[in-house]
Amino acid sequence: MEFFRNSNIDFLGKKWYFLAFSLIFSIAGLLSIFFWHGIPFGVDFKGGTLVYVKFANTPDLKAIRTDMDRAGLKDPKIQRYGETYNNEVLVALEQRETSEAALDQGKNTIIKALQAGEQQQSGKMDLNNTGPSSIQQYLVSKDPLHLGGIDASARYLVVAQQIDDFRNKQRGGVLRSVDELKGVAPPEVVSAMEQDFYTSNFAVRNVEIVGPQVGGQLRKQALWATLYSLGGMLVYLWFRFELIYGVGAVVACFHDTIITIGFFSLLNRDITLTVIAAILTLIGYSMNDTIVVYDRIRENIKLLRRDKLSDVVNKSINQTLSRTILTSGLTFLTVLSLYVFGGEVLRGFSLALVIGILIGTYSSIAVAAPMLVAYQEWRASKTGRATLPAASAPRQKVKAKA
């Protein structure tokens, strides 16, 4: 089985189409970044409060919004999250609602607002939103088993953890009544807890609170990591090929990064830390693709000394086309499976890779390779001398070793 046998496509002849395509996507992205959604930084970079709440029944978003308004929270983002049957809701507060002095104030306000929205159970604690060490603390002070002695706190910790495990592993985080604990904890404990606890119809599953200071630091760190990794690769390519190859590859990567971030801006999807990891990955991937083509160009320049550079480049792209399409196709397949099956947490990450692999493959053919030809033509027009940007010295040695 074989695709693309002896393909002979004139890629360089289409360079104006490529240029138009790249410009349209880059400019659309840049327009969105500057005039529409901006760079939609997630909570990691912007700071803010995210609270993921799981409900026992289908959540009523309108009622939640009313609760939040009543608690005085300004315009929180409230949306369904993940699979519908999970009954999960994400409540997000902007950074300015996240206090520097009391970081978890926003979270506590959200929980209180949700509790207030239910039938009041005055004086009782909400079992679904009480952690194991607080349960332990309660049990130690109440001492329903009359342990009294020294190791009471250790023994109640075991009971509290059993309760917590049961709630999380058997009941998906939300208990419907304290009664459900019968058989899980000693009967004395359950009857004591029935006095002092009630069960709300929700539980907080996940919390992310990032103060403004950390957000700024992370943003700076991500930017530097990206620039350093581009710089590192430029230096390596300079060393292995020639400077213009490095420049071409880095420009192609830059192109991919701008288009990917532009896509996120157009779709208004949050750029989180893991999305940055994905962008760095796609830089590596796109570089990978570019190097394969460059490597072939370098090899062919020596074999076909009489040919025009544009012909050599065309031939090289065609020779590697089968590999390019296959690898991209297969990597795309794994990334797509990540996007489809990887769950909500990985969705942003895999979206960046899905876009990035398409763009990265395209850019090595349509941006990186034509740049070599453009550079050579520019030099020829300037000096009247058509030299090929070949890099042969270090290569010969490597070959001899291999």
Added chain:
Amino acid sequence: MIKNQTIKVVIIIAVLIFFLFGIFGIPQSFTPAGLLAAMQQRIHLGLDLKGGTHLILQVQVNDAINADSNRAVERLKDDLKSKNILYGEIVQPDQQNHPEIINVNGVSPQSIADFRSLVADRLPDYDLTSGANNSFTLIMRPSVVKDTKTKAQQQAIETIRNRIDQLGVSEPVIQEHGLGDYQILVQLPGVDDPARVKEIMQSTAMLEIRQAIGGPYNSEQEAMQANGGILPANAVLLKGKNIGGSNSQESYWVVTRASAVSGNDLRTADAGRDENGRPDVKFTLTGEGGRRFYAFTSAHVGERLAVVLDNKVMEVATIQEAIRDEGRITGTFTEQQTQDLSLTLRSGALPAGIKYLEERTVGPSLGADSIRAGVRAAIFGMVAVMVFMLIYYKFAGINADLGLFLNLVILLGFLGFTSATLTLPGIAGVILTIGMGVDSNVLIFERIREELRHGKTPPQAVDQGFKHAWITIVDTHVTTIVSAIILFLFGTGPVRGFAVTLSFGLAANLFTSVFVSRVIFDSILSRHQRGEALSI
């Protein structure tokens, strides 16, 4: 040739067994459940997969500098008094932002030489500069400032670790957080109750014994009136903790700014009961602290001392006689409170306040969902790739699939050996490695096909194919490893986990796609009849 080949096969099998050991160790049983348990013991899951609490704290290191400067001011005043050097006043002009600066005004002109030698002798950590009108500025040396701040951070890490340890959390991470200055990262697997953790951690438990100058007063106004509207320069007004029985009544005390001894001087603290059966906390002091406490108490017999915990007066007692190194805190405590208090005291005091910068909690059920989704995606992606390779490259596809499988074993084995942590982005890194692993195979196979098309014999084609593809593979892998290393150096948390699995995966990939694949090709070729076509 044959012998050489055998050695290579032995190497491959040895590597396989070695890394299988890395994944499973020596399992108790070879049932699927036993293997899974063995694997879970070797490969550590990150907080995002296991569930838990993640906090980033800022140590307010200026607190520690300020405490040092307070002590220096007190010491300077004492020394100037004992040497009969007259001065106007000694102040810290900006305690908030520049606690390292102390101003001394109006030193009497005839004592300036004495003053200079005294400062040089007694406060060697400060640089002295003179200003107009016989005023002087003492600035803590930058190296000392840095040292004090670093120490404050380290002590904060130690203190938090001690407190967390006593909570009984398994495998907690408490370490310097590299992103900002003087930040601490705290990760507590399995704890989804950050409020309680913070309660234990944040109770700074800054225990001090100071001299009580006046009180108790019922209100701030009363305290100010009693002191003529202005407090003495070396004194502060602190709230008291319901002393004197009447619970709802607030009390206020005027106490000295500097402390005689602090939590740093504490050796032990234990919860117990006093002679009336009320819960209390007994403490003993270190030798140095004991000496200071003795000096203080013997100088102030008949006066009152205040036990101050976190800037709250816990107890005030009249000093009956000089006390050397033992004391007691009593009050209206419950037993749980005395236990918590002695725990915090025992863990040592935080030398500076802490502020929370970041808080994340991952519920355990969410982590389990993520693992399922990630593993499902990885398996699906891998199976799809394997099936495709078989169809597209026929027999050589088996070669690629074996390589992929071995790649995964080596990668997981690496994680087991190095006890690196597998995070959710780490799983993504595994999936990406699968993609890159395929790329190397595709590069080689396509090149072999090309050489075959040019009329080379199968052995020549395989040889040339590997030779040419090798250079490209090295270039692509090195560039990606360069970016993975940069990610590791400049990234934090989950991003690092991704960089680790990616680097391991790439290293494994070089081995499987170049070495293993070549061995398989060679062993096929050695059984080949001359002129028979290669199944690729």
